[in-house]
Amino acid sequence: DAGVTQSPTHLIKTxxxxxxxxxxxxxxxxxxxxxxxxxxxxxxxxxxxYEEEERQRGNFPDRFSGHQFPNYSxxxxxxxxxxxxxxxxxxxxxxxxxxxxxxxxxxxxxRLTVL
Amino acid sequence: xxxxxxxxxxxxVQEGRISILNCDYTNSMFDYFLWYKKYxxxxxxxxxxxxxxxxKNEDGRFTVFLNKSAKxxxxxxVPSQPGDSAVYFCAASGKNGNNRLAFGKGNQVVVIP
Numbered sequence: 463d464a465g466v467t468q469s470p471t472h473l474i475k476t477x478x479x480x481x482x483x484x485x486x487x488x489x490x491x492x493x494x495x496x497x498x499x500x501x502x503x504x505x506x507x508x509x510x511x512y513e514e515e516e517r518q519r520g521n522f523p524d525r526f527s528g529h530q531f532p533n534y535s536x537x538x539x540x541x542x543x544x545x546x547x548x549x550x551x552x553x554x555x556x557x558x559x560x561x562x563x564x565x566x567x568x569x570x571x572x573r574l575t576v577l
Numbered sequence: 578x579x580x581x582x583x584x585x586x587x588x589x590v591q592e593g594r595i596s597i598l599n600c601d602y603t604n605s606m607f608d609y610f611l612w613y614k615k616y617x618x619x620x621x622x623x624x625x626x627x628x629x630x631x632x633k634n635e636d637g638r639f640t641v642f643l644n645k646s647a648k649x650x651x652x653x654x655v656p657s658q659p660g661d662s663a664v665y666f667c668a669a670s671g672k673n674g675n676n677r678l679a680f681g682k683g684n685q686v687v688v689i690p
Contacts, residue, residue, distance in 0.1 A: 466620065495676065504581070504666050504680030505621070518677050552620055556676055564676050568613075568620030 464489070466555050466569035474575045475543050483538045483572045487555030494536040495566065496528060497552040505552055511536050512558055540574075548576045580604045581669050583681035591689050596654040598684050600667030603648065607669040607679070612641060612652050615664045615683070624665070625652070657688045 467486045475481050487494050493512045497505035507520035511530035525541045534555075540547055550573050554566040582601045590596045598612075608629045613621035627634040627641045627650065634641050640653045654661055667681040 493676065495678075497678075497680075502682065504583075504668075504682045505678070507677050507679070510677060520677070554620075554678075565623055566676060566678065568622070570618065570620045 466553055466567050468551075468553050468569040468572050470572060471570070472573045472575075474577065476577050477543055477545060479543050479576075480539065480541045481543060481574060483540075483551050483553075483574070485536045485538070485553030485555075485569060487534050487536070487553075488567045491555035491557050491567070492534050493556045493558045493564070494530060494534065495554045495556070496536070496538045497554065498522075499550040499552060499571070500546075501549070508538070543576045545576050548574060550574075579681075580607075580679045581667055581681040583667050583684050585684065586682070587685040587687070589687045589689060590657050592659060593656040596652075596657045596661065596686055596688070598652040598654075598665050598667070598686070600650045600652075600681055601648055602650075602669050602679075604669070604679070605648070606671055608672040609670040610641070610643060610650050611668045611670070611678070612639075613666040613668060613680075614661075615666065621666060654686075657686075659688045659690050662686060662688045 495510040496508040499505040510518040514530045527539045530536045550571040552571045553569045556564040556566045611626040612624040614624045615621045625639045643650045664683045666683045668678045
């Protein structure tokens with residue numbers, strides 16, 4: 463089992479550009495969440511996808527958008543990049559079961575640098 | 578607004594001694610609390626969790642204590658080992674499989690051999 467995989471590992475963009483990050487969930491998982499971890503901070507929830515729809519969203523502007531494909535993989539898109547978007551972007555997958563908590567498994571992240 | 582707070586950003590402890598990490602939260606709607614461990618260049622990995630209906634959960638060398646009235650939890654690692662050197666994040670989640678985690682800023686733990 464490959465676990466959660468993310469691509470690319472590192473990415474450098476300039477202000478105003480657009481970026482797409484990709485995530486493949488752990489085998490058997492159907493829910494993908496995205497988090498942004500700025501330097502020295504904890505991960506911040508961006509949004510969560512289940513059944514190809516955005517189900518929850520954190521306090522992030524509309525420049526941040528996503529998509530989930532039928533195979534449960536997901537993309538995070540960020541438009542009009544700002545310097546402050548520089549961060550580690552983490553993807554987490556889980557299986558949607560309505561109980562107290564569904565354990566999330568994190569990928570290694572994509573390090574985005576905006577110049 | 579930081580709903581989960583971890584003070585004392587770093588901790589150094591001798592191998593074999595106890596490591597104690599503290600975490601405070603402000604949102605009384607949180608129902609499930611977790612600790613994650615993170616090594617450089619890796620994603621966070623789940624360590625231990627506790628439901629709000631419990632006050633203690635133990636898993637090997639790791640014990641989490643929850644004081645719901647004080648909105649405080651702590652992680653005890655006994656005995657500490659060099660491989661425990663990592664960043665530890667406290668996180669909290671709502672009810673019913675919500676799965677939206679709110680994280681603290683993390684604590685850097687260094688275990689000295």
